[in-house]
Amino acid sequence: xxxxxxxxxxxxxxxxxxxxxxxxxxxxxxxxxxxxxxxxxxxxxxxxxxxxxxxxxxxxxxxxxxxxxxxxxxxxxxxxxxxxxxxxxxxxxxxxxxxxxxxxxxxxxxxxxxxxxxxxxxxxxxxxxxxxxxxxxxxxxxxxxxxxxxxxxxxxxxxx
Numbered sequence: 755x756x757x758x759x760x761x762x763x764x765x766x767x768x769x770x771x772x773x774x775x776x777x778x779x780x781x782x783x784x785x786x787x788x789x790x791x792x793x794x795x796x797x798x799x800x801x802x803x804x805x806x807x808x809x810x811x812x813x814x815x816x817x818x819x820x821x822x823x824x825x826x827x828x829x830x831x832x833x834x835x836x837x838x839x840x841x842x843x844x845x846x847x848x849x850x851x852x853x854x855x856x857x858x859x860x861x862x863x864x865x866x867x868x869x870x871x872x873x874x875x876x877x878x879x880x881x882x883x884x885x886x887x888x889x890x891x892x893x894x895x896x897x898x899x900x901x902x903x904x905x906x907x908x909x910x911x912x913x914x
Contacts, residue, residue, distance in 0.1 A: 781845040782858040786882070792850035798834030799891035802846065804883050811858065811878035817871075832891050839864055841879070849885050857881045 796802060805828045807819040820828050831837045833846055841859030849855060859879040861867070869875040904910075 779860040779862040781841045781860075781863060783845050784856040784858075785853065786856055787852070787854040789850050789852035792853075794850070794888055796833055796846055796849045796885070796888055798843075798847070800833050801830055801889040801891050802833055802849075802885060803828050803830050803887035803889075804846075804885055806881050806883045809880040809882075810873065811880050817873055828886055839879075842881070842883075845881075846883065846885070851885055851888055854882065854884045857883065 805820045807821070808817050809815065810817060816822075820826070831842075834843050836843060839859060841857060841863035844863065845855065845857040845859070857880070859881065861876045861878060864877060864879045865873050865875075867875050869877060873879070903912075
């Protein structure tokens with residue numbers, strides 16, 4: 755019994771040590787265009803309006819574009835709550851309106867072992883993303899303050 759416990763503890767130690775040595779995958783970020791003036795940078799919880807194109811790294815084929823596949827309309831999403839890919843949540847922090855970024859997203863931060871639709875399993879993805887607008891997310895303190903027009907810390911029917 756004692757030998758079993760020692761082996762179990764040793765295996766836990768080795769597993770945690772190996773986990774600590776394997777680095778987490780990271781998104782590669784290339785800023786393609788930056789505005790001259792940046793009034794605000796994106797943070798977790800922000801609503802972002804973006805246009806984007808997504809390509810497969812292995813052959814450069816386009817798998818999605820808001821310009822072509824979304825009636826030419828940009829999309830809204832919330833940063834940092836896994837509403838989009840993990841790679842987007844990492845790669846779009848600190849972005850300014852008018853900024854364009856190229857993200858190279860490893861499979862672990864994209865669609866992983868499963869893939870999705872036209873995207874094969876274990877695909878590295880490339881996104882060109884253009885940030886058009888930032889708004890406070892629905893649960894942010896700033897949003898409440900913007901809605902509470904009379905500063906009474908309550909939301910009336912008129913304010914909602």
